[in-house]
């Protein structure tokens with residue numbers, strides 16, 4: 595890498611993940627955005643589709659060409675749909691770029707499992723092996739300067755895994771008892787229009803979707819199994835709620851001892867000590883999505899029911915930030931050896 599600032603490009607800059615990358619990267623002191631890229635609108639200013647970027651991003655959108663991107667940039671974020679990233683990333687790596695991919699294409703280590711859940715042809719095995727799964731607070735130490743391809747975790751898995759892993763790794767919960775009830779705002783589905791997120795369909799409505807079929811199930815199970823040292827299966831149900839941003843993952847598991855809420859708070863505070871972006875609520879207090887809106891925080895709270903000996907863990911994130919663009923920048927920071935919070939120190943937007 596050369597020059598003072600690291601030069602970054604964004605493929606998929608005209609999507610929700612892409613414009614959020616732009617918002618944070620514009621304020622990042624170590625980074626210069628050298629190319630914003632679109633497959634469908636190359637040559638136009640991004641403000642044509644996103645007037646909020648008028649006079650802020652003035653360079654026209656570039657087309658998708660790996661060699662041209664590599665001629666300008668050191669690192670490229672691919673905020674592109676699953677299936678698209680799988681085809682694009684090999685060329686970007688071949689051109690000598692470091693890649694941080696926001697899609698689900700490189701998160702699963704087993705190509706057959708990917709094909710079963712994503713219904714696309716899997717990327718080559720060597721790329722799946724090479725990709726580092728960048729769930730920063732859990733395995734950020736695997737992200738290094740020599741990482742070529744970082745696979746940014748999914749939005750639901752980020753909220754869910756940050757909520758479950760400390761208790762699972764301490765052996766406090768039964769790995770086979772986990773039920774996850776998750777809810778997302780509509781921006782999780784991207785900018786494309788669909789009946790699912792159409793105003794008349796989602797306003798004043800609550801929808802359950804992809805029961806037992808969600809593509810994040812194998813991603814969650816892959817990480818939980820690695821921590822538990824056994825194959826873990828979960829019940830995972832997703833809901834769409836009439837709000838723009840935010841994920842709440844409410845998780846239930848059987849406790850393996852007489853642990854109290856105060857014990858859990860202490861365990862989680864110790865586990866996440868020094869990690870700014872995970873905030874543990876004191877006993878009896880639970881987070882709400884608005885308390886992390888527009889920020890890279892993940893807030894976690896607990897309730898223990900002594901009658902059922904089950905714990906309820908509530909974890910909230912902003913899906914577009916900690917669930918996508920924010921965590922992708924956190925991964926860039928870790929990869930470059932910068933403080934992981936660089937460029938991400940925005941407080942949540944409230945109200």
Ligand SMILES: NC(=O)C1=CN([C@@H]2O[C@H](COP(=O)(O)OP(=O)(O)OC[C@H]3O[C@@H](n4cnc5c(N)ncnc54)[C@H](OP(=O)(O)O)[C@@H]3O)[C@@H](O)[C@H]2O)C=CC1
Nearest residue numbers: 606608609610611632633634673674675697782784785918
């Ligand atoms: N939204 C969210 O909360 C989260 C999203 N993700 C993942 O991040 C990725 C981006 O999501 P999101 O921004 O919401 O999606 P959007 O649908 O909002 O945007 C997708 C972008 O990909 C671009 N694109 C589509 N086809 C191609 C192609 N063939 N070549 C290059 N670019 C293409 C589109 O723009 P154009 O046509 O202009 O090129 C568009 O900018 C997805 O994989 C998604 O699953 C992950 C976690 C959370």
Ligand SMILES: CC(=O)N[C@@H](CCC(=O)OP(=O)(O)O)C(=O)O
Nearest residue numbers: 697698748749778779782783809
């Ligand atoms: C609300 C909503 O529709 N959310 C999307 C999140 C998908 C996503 O982010 O996709 P990958 O992580 O698989 O790339 C969904 O549930 O499919």
